[in-house]
Amino acid sequence: MFTLRQQHTEAFNQDIRRRFEERMVAHVNQFFPVQCQALGATAVREWISHGIERAQSYGIVAERDVSKYIDIMFVFGRDFDHDPRHRWAAPILTGRAVDPTHKTNYLFETARQKARTRENWNG
Secondary structure, three states: OOOOOHHHHHHHHHHHHHHHHHHHHHHHHHHOHHHHHHHOHHHHHHHHHHHHHHHHHOOOOOHHHHHHHHHHHHHHOOOHHHOHHHOOHHHHHHOOOOOHHHHHHHHHHHHHHHHHOOOOOOO
């Protein structure tokens, strides 16, 4: 019988996260090239890592949902969830949504509406 030990599980999870981060690097470079160029490759990776951690702190763990959270970061700023200019974000993130995907979708749609009223997406 095969037994999955703690260190195997951790290594497996680290590999999944590393591959997700690589996909996100390609994604943000495609959709946010100006921001990525200004930040540089090292900072882009740090932002993605920060975004994953921050999203998880709100119970957002599905890759698609975390990806949306990171997209919002690249539009409104690394710490948009604590930025007084974006007071709309915290109640959504800390509210009692039915599930994390519903919360993320509502956050994303609200962010899209807010972004439409701005002249640029460099928040």
